[in-house]
Amino acid sequence: xxxxxxxxxxxxxxxxxxxxxxxxxxxxxxxxxxxxxxxxxxxxxxxxxxxxxxxxxxxxxxxxxxxxxxxxxxxxxxxxxxxxxxxxxxxxxxxxxxxxxxxxxxxxxxxxxxxxxxxxxxxxxxxxxxxxxxxxxxxxxxxxxxxxxxxxxxxxxxxxxxxxxxxxxxxxxxxxxxxxxxxxxxxxxxxxxxxxxxxxxxxxxxxxxxxxxxxxxxxxxxxxxxxxxxxxxxxxxxxxxxxxxxxxxxxxxxxxxxxxxxxxxxxxxxxxxxxxxxxxxxxxxxxxxxxxxxxxxxxxxxxxxxxxxxxxxxxxxxxxxxxxxxxxxxxxxxxxxxxxxxxxxxxxxxxxxxxxxxxxxxxxxxxxxxxxxxxxxxxxx
Numbered sequence: 001x002x003x004x005x006x007x008x009x010x011x012x013x014x015x016x017x018x019x020x021x022x023x024x025x026x027x028x029x030x031x032x033x034x035x036x037x038x039x040x041x042x043x044x045x046x047x048x049x050x051x052x053x054x055x056x057x058x059x060x061x062x063x064x065x066x067x068x069x070x071x072x073x074x075x076x077x078x079x080x081x082x083x084x085x086x087x088x089x090x091x092x093x094x095x096x097x098x099x100x101x102x103x104x105x106x107x108x109x110x111x112x113x114x115x116x117x118x119x120x121x122x123x124x125x126x127x128x129x130x131x132x133x134x135x136x137x138x139x140x141x142x143x144x145x146x147x148x149x150x151x152x153x154x155x156x157x158x159x160x161x162x163x164x165x166x167x168x169x170x171x172x173x174x175x176x177x178x179x180x181x182x183x184x185x186x187x188x189x190x191x192x193x194x195x196x197x198x199x200x201x202x203x204x205x206x207x208x209x210x211x212x213x214x215x216x217x218x219x220x221x222x223x224x225x226x227x228x229x230x231x232x233x234x235x236x237x238x239x240x241x242x243x244x245x246x247x248x249x250x251x252x253x254x255x256x257x258x259x260x261x262x263x264x265x266x267x268x269x270x271x272x273x274x275x276x277x278x279x280x281x282x283x284x285x286x287x288x289x290x291x292x293x294x295x296x297x298x299x300x301x302x303x304x305x306x307x308x309x310x311x312x313x314x315x316x317x318x319x320x321x322x323x324x325x326x327x328x329x330x331x332x333x334x335x336x337x338x339x340x341x342x343x344x345x346x347x348x349x350x351x352x353x354x355x356x357x358x359x360x361x362x363x364x365x366x367x368x369x370x371x372x373x374x375x376x377x378x379x380x381x
Contacts, residue, residue, distance in 0.1 A: 051332070051339040051378055059368045059377075061334060066363035067316045067356070071308045072348065073246060075285070077237030079257075079300040081206055082288070085229035091216035092184045093195040095119030102199075102225070104208040112199045114225055117216060119195050125184065126191045129177040136170035143167040203227040206298060228298075233291045235267060235302050238282040247272055247306055253287050254305040257296065265289050265296075267304075314347065315357040322346060322355055323371035331361060332368040339368060 053059075099116040102108055146163035149155040181188050184195050207226035210216060216224055235255055239247060247269060255265040267289035276283050287304055289296070322344065323330040329346045332339040347356030361367070368374050 050335070051341060051374070052337070053339070053374075053377060056334070056337065056339070059332075059339075059370070059374050061366040062318060062321060062369040064315050064317045064357065064361050064363050064365050064367060067314045067350070068311045069314050069356075071246070071310075071312055073239075073243055073306045075237045075239050075243075075304050075306070077235045077285075077287070077302045077304050079296050079298055079302055080234045080236045081228045081230070081298055082232045082234050085203075085232060086206070087201050087203070087227050087229075088223040089114060089197060089200065089225040089227060090219045090223045091117055091195075092197060092218060093117055093119035093121040094218045095121065095195070095216065097210050097212060097214050097216060097224075098194070100210065100212060102205055104205050106205050108199045108203065108205060108227060110199055110202045114197050114199055115210065117195045117197070118193055119218075120193075121218060122184065122186065122193050122195060125177070125180050125186070129174075129181055129188055132170070132174040132177040136167070136174045139163070139167040139170040197224070199227060201227055201229060203229045204294075230291055230294050230296070233289055233296050233298075234270070235287040235289055235304055237285045237287065237302075237304050238277070238280070239272075239285045241276060241281045241283070244272065244283055246308060247285055251306055254307070255287065255289055256303045256305070258301050259297075260295065269306075313363075315361050315363050316350060316354045317357055317361065317367055318369055319349070319353045319355040320370045320372065321367045322357075323375055325375075330371065331357075332371055332374050334366055334368075339374065 095117040096119075097115055098118050101113045101115060108114070143160075143163040143166070146155060146160045150157060150160040178188055185198070186192065186195065204227065205225055206228040208224070209222040210224040235253075249269055249272065251269045253267050253269060255267050257263070257265070267287040269285060270288040271284075271286040273284035273286075285304075317331065321331055323332070323341075329344050330341050331344055333342050334340075342360055344360030345358040347358045350356055
């Protein structure tokens with residue numbers, strides 16, 4: 001009996017301890033929940049571009065000013081030859097090239113020897129010439145004989161007229177064959193089978209289509225050489241469709257070359273293309289530029305700047321007032337004890353460390369004079 005009571009007492013004590021432990025566990029969970037931070041709350045209507053700092057007076061302000069200037073348009077282009085100053089040099093006879101005296105890129109003078117061709121056309125031309133000479137001599141003798149006979153009444157006047165016509169025809173044939181030889185650069189009195197071709201103008205050889213022993217056709221493409229007068233060149237630019245309306249014939253343009261970054265060349269618009277490239281929506285604009293000193297070379301990359309004849313008002317601020325962030329431009333504008341970060345569109349860099357602002361800011365508005373300093377202060381807070 002006593003053992004049974006002892007066992008029951010032991011069970012009661014164990015159950016009591018178990019209940020006590022459970023009660024303590026619940027209390028710990030409640031205490032942990034009571035000490036945790038409150039859940040995050042999203043505050044709507046807050047503008048992340050509004051910046052508030054403890055001492056705004058540390059960031060000096062400057063007022064945007066106005067500047068009158070003509071709008072500019074910058075486009076890229078390539079130095080190209082002036083086709084009106086290019087002269088093809090064809091072969092004057094069909095045959096084989098036996099000598100080349102100039103090369104692609106050479107500067108040549110007018111009447112300078114370029115190449116020689118051995119041609120069977122020359123033999124035929126000399127043959128025709130010699131036949132024409134003999135025929136003219138014969139018809140001249142016949143005309144003299146007919147004149148004598150007519151003067152003595154031995155033949156009618158019609159016989160004299162026939163002889164005169166034969167002589168006239170022979171003279172025409174002789175003149176034609178002689179001119180044929182001269183067009184090929186040949187001397188009728190010194191027969192040869194070689195035709196020499198000379199430069200028709202002074203310039204630069206910008207194309208060469210022959211090599212030694214190559215065959216050529218008389219007065220047909222491809223031309224063995226092309227000579228370009230490089231005293232004037234073209235800058236051929238691609239202008240987007242939206243900008244074409246601002247470019248007119250005769251407009252002035254400033255040309256800058258990557259090869260000569262410190263020099264500015266002057267040119268004028270000679271043509272605005274009538275056809276758009278359907279892929280990139282651009283038109284070709286041709287600028288005619290004097291090439292003083294022949295320093296411009298074909299294929300050079302160029303930048304052309306067109307300036308409108310009508311001036312417009314533009315806003316300018318110190319360059320330090322503009323913050324370049326994530327490929328965008330910003331300024332800080334004071335607003336009721338805060339600074340409002342405003343996006344702007346920057347234009348050209350101006351003298352005296354000034355920057356043109358195309359959109360987003362008006363003359364007279366105040367901005368932080370050094371946007372980088374304020375941005376650093378914000379990031380360090």
